[in-house]
Amino acid sequence: MVRMVDVARAAGVSTMTVSNVVNGRPGVGPDTRSRVMQAVDELGYEVNAAARSLRTGRTGAIGLVLPDLDSPYYAHLSNRLSAGAQERGRHLLLERTGGTREQELDAVSFAHLRRYDGAVVTLVRLDAADLDRMRFGTPVVFLGESPVPRRFDHVMMDNVGGSREATDHLLRTGSRRVAIVGGRRDDTDDMGSLRTRGYRQAHADLGRAVDPCLVVETASYTWRHGYEAVRSLHADGLDVDGVFAVTDTLATGALRALADLGLRVPQDVQVIGFDNGPETDFLVPRLSSVEPGNDAIAALALDLLERRIRGEGAGTARPTTTTRAHLVLRESTR
Amino acid sequence: MVRMVDVARAAGVSTMTVSNVVNGRPGVGPDTRSRVMQAVDELGYEVNAAARSLRTGRTGAIGLVLPDLDSPYYAHLSNRLSAGAQERGRHLLLERTGGTREQELDAVSFAHLRRYDGAVVTLVRLDAADLDRMRFGTPVVFLGESPVPRRFDHVMMDNVGGSREATDHLLRTGSRRVAIVGGRRDDTDDMGSLRTRGYRQAHADLGRAVDPCLVVETASYTWRHGYEAVRSLHADGLDVDGVFAVTDTLATGALRALADLGLRVPQDVQVIGFDNGPETDFLVPRLSSVEPGNDAIAALALDLLERRIRGEGAGTARPTTTTRAHLVLRESTR
DNA sequence: ATGAAAGCGCTAACAG
DNA sequence: CTGTTAGCGCTTTCAT
Numbered sequence: 001m002v003r004m005v006d007v008a009r010a011a012g013v014s015t016m017t018v019s020n021v022v023n024g025r026p027g028v029g030p031d032t033r034s035r036v037m038q039a040v041d042e043l044g045y046e047v048n049a050a051a052r053s054l055r056t057g058r059t060g061a062i063g064l065v066l067p068d069l070d071s072p073y074y075a076h077l078s079n080r081l082s083a084g085a086q087e088r089g090r091h092l093l094l095e096r097t098g099g100t101r102e103q104e105l106d107a108v109s110f111a112h113l114r115r116y117d118g119a120v121v122t123l124v125r126l127d128a129a130d131l132d133r134m135r136f137g138t139p140v141v142f143l144g145e146s147p148v149p150r151r152f153d154h155v156m157m158d159n160v161g162g163s164r165e166a167t168d169h170l171l172r173t174g175s176r177r178v179a180i181v182g183g184r185r186d187d188t189d190d191m192g193s194l195r196t197r198g199y200r201q202a203h204a205d206l207g208r209a210v211d212p213c214l215v216v217e218t219a220s221y222t223w224r225h226g227y228e229a230v231r232s233l234h235a236d237g238l239d240v241d242g243v244f245a246v247t248d249t250l251a252t253g254a255l256r257a258l259a260d261l262g263l264r265v266p267q268d269v270q271v272i273g274f275d276n277g278p279e280t281d282f283l284v285p286r287l288s289s290v291e292p293g294n295d296a297i298a299a300l301a302l303d304l305l306e307r308r309i310r311g312e313g314a315g316t317a318r319p320t321t322t323t324r325a326h327l328v329l330r331e332s333t334r
Numbered sequence: 335m336v337r338m339v340d341v342a343r344a345a346g347v348s349t350m351t352v353s354n355v356v357n358g359r360p361g362v363g364p365d366t367r368s369r370v371m372q373a374v375d376e377l378g379y380e381v382n383a384a385a386r387s388l389r390t391g392r393t394g395a396i397g398l399v400l401p402d403l404d405s406p407y408y409a410h411l412s413n414r415l416s417a418g419a420q421e422r423g424r425h426l427l428l429e430r431t432g433g434t435r436e437q438e439l440d441a442v443s444f445a446h447l448r449r450y451d452g453a454v455v456t457l458v459r460l461d462a463a464d465l466d467r468m469r470f471g472t473p474v475v476f477l478g479e480s481p482v483p484r485r486f487d488h489v490m491m492d493n494v495g496g497s498r499e500a501t502d503h504l505l506r507t508g509s510r511r512v513a514i515v516g517g518r519r520d521d522t523d524d525m526g527s528l529r530t531r532g533y534r535q536a537h538a539d540l541g542r543a544v545d546p547c548l549v550v551e552t553a554s555y556t557w558r559h560g561y562e563a564v565r566s567l568h569a570d571g572l573d574v575d576g577v578f579a580v581t582d583t584l585a586t587g588a589l590r591a592l593a594d595l596g597l598r599v600p601q602d603v604q605v606i607g608f609d610n611g612p613e614t615d616f617l618v619p620r621l622s623s624v625e626p627g628n629d630a631i632a633a634l635a636l637d638l639l640e641r642r643i644r645g646e647g648a649g650t651a652r653p654t655t656t657t658r659a660h661l662v663l664r665e666s667t668r
Numbered sequence: 669a670t671g672a673a674a675g676c677g678c679t680a681a682c683a684g
Numbered sequence: 685c686t687g688t689t690a691g692c693g694c695t696t697t698c699a700t
Binding site for chain 1: 335378380383384385387403406409410412413417425426427428430437444445448449469471557558560561583586587589590612613616617618620
């Protein structure tokens with residue numbers, strides 16, 4: 001263990017001078033500086049982050065709290081955020097909550113977030129009331145559908161608009177009975193509900209009624225759930241000529257089920273997903289999907305966080321920022 | 335900022351007693367304990383991790399260093415490791431290097447790894463010589479193909495065996511000209527080379543020659559590269575009736591290219607991937623793939639790390655541990 | 669331009 | 685069972 005004093009002794013200076021050199025602060029003579037740097041190299045000194053952090057109250061890292069990494073959506077988002085943090089000269093650390101309430105509470109606890117100078121947090125089990133109860137010592141930007149109190153920065157994609165556009169396209173291109181896979185029958189504020197809202201709006205805009213049987217809820221957003229949703233629609237004898245799946249993974253499962261049922265896409269049934277992941281362009285058939293503007297979301301979240309860390313946005317009651325979504329058409333639609 | 339002394343004062347005890355209560359240490363009277371806990375609750379006290387870490391030298395976290403999160407393979411692996419760490423009562427933090435040499439050097443630096451009590455590290459740009467030059471103050475377990483000095487723990491999947499099994503299956507079920515997508519013509523020790531070694535072994539075992547034209551190198555392992563590899567094989571007029579893609583993402587791109595070319599899978603061309611990701615079961619056709627035993631890899635890595643952190647494995651020159659891989663057959667093979 | 673002193677909040681070691 | 689003392693390695697402040 002090489003400490004700053006060891007370097008100081010080797011270079012014949014005080015620890016303060018070493019500190020000043022190591023941190024690139026001005027006011028150190030050029031030859032003193034080089035003597036210190038040499039000692040640093042020779043001894044292989046590296047600062048003790050815990051000590052620095054205890055003294056300064058800063059950590060040099062920003063945190064990203066996510067439910068899960070296994071879903072292509074979060075995987076892609078974290079990649080973008082990590083790269084973006086890098087570009088801004090910050091170090092990003094990720095942690096996974098597994099989407100449980102207990103772990104989410106733990107992850108946003110005061111002690112926990114203090115590992116970071118700021119954090120980008122995506123919650124799925126906590127609501128505004130939970131967050132209102134908490135004290136935050138660390139600047140936080142929230143991402144995603146889970147509602148947050150207005151005093152926090154919050155970035156969210158245009159779930160409703162994107163879903164409306166997707167559904168509208170299906171209805172206008174001749175689909176008469178469009179199912180939503182991963183939708184929600186009751187209107188809360190989670191992702192499934194918001195996307196269902198867009199689905200309903202598109203129907204209303206065109207004066208079409210929504211058949212409640214075509215709103216298929218799923219326990220989660222895996223490939224298998226998409227597969228089973230379509231199988232169950234078919235088993236129930238419901239005829240369907242369009243599927244809007246609220247995620248690409250669900251849509252991928254849906255495509256597979258349609259293939260098993262001998263239904264042609266897009267001739268018999270059109271399909272649209274949501275997330276526009278990199279794999280959509282390589283499925284058979286290529287999947288039309290809603291592009292949520294992830295890159296913009298990541299950039300915006302980091303900018304807002306940077307501002308908070310610098311103390312600029314303090315006290316600002318900023319409303320949720322919503323990025324634009326748009327439909328990307330491929331082979332699974334007409 | 336509520337400190338331990340504030341709690342101590344409020345409860346009318348010393349900080350040591352608070353410390354003992356907070357850390358669940360024995361030897362505190364039951365009513366003292368409850369008085370302290372009440373003060374903790376009232377004041378909303380949470381320990382300062384930096385101070386604790388400075389004092390004890392431990393951080394309570396383990397690190398996972400990965401090139402990338404966007405590839406389904408790493409995404410799935412990190413999910414397993416994160417869940418596994420959780421089960422072992424440890425907290426896992428991830429960081430991404432982006433697969434660059436510079437960032438990998440940074441991530442395994444002494445200062446950097448000291449954030450953690452131990453780390454699981456996957457490198458793609460550093461080699462054994464780089465690692466030999468470094469001092470490690472933190473227990474580390476390495477994952478993946480990049481060679482590491484023997485003094486470190488290293489867990490790796492059976493790339494050669496898995497690839498041999500896949501290729502063997504293709505050759506034995508009637509494919510006469512099997513291409514390897516993402517292979518390597520020169521034999522180094524990276525993932526592509528190892529999997530190509532298995533491909534060559536399978537040919538040798540059956541007394542078949544390998545046509546060098548069928549070893550298609552790719553710049554990386556994305557869907558697009560798999561797509562383009564198959565397109566270029568076809569454009570070169572090479573007839574191919576089997577494809578072993580070294581990752582599932584490459585295989586997915588390959589399937590798409592074959593569909594575009596009007597070739598039927600598996601009748602005209604058989605395809606096998608590697609990683610056995612959750613999506614393979616929902617592709618059209620369902621993709622046969624090599625299951626690398628990720629769960630075993632994650633569990634093993636965590637066990638080895640745990641041992642090192644407890645100081646048990648000190649000085650042990652343990653060879654690389656290789657987990658078993660096996661082929662999972664689906665619709666893309668006969 | 670450089671240094672000395674103090675202390676960030678916690679816990680190991682020991683004393684009572 | 686509870687308290688006192690000392691110090692982890694760094695940086696802030698103030699002095700020279």
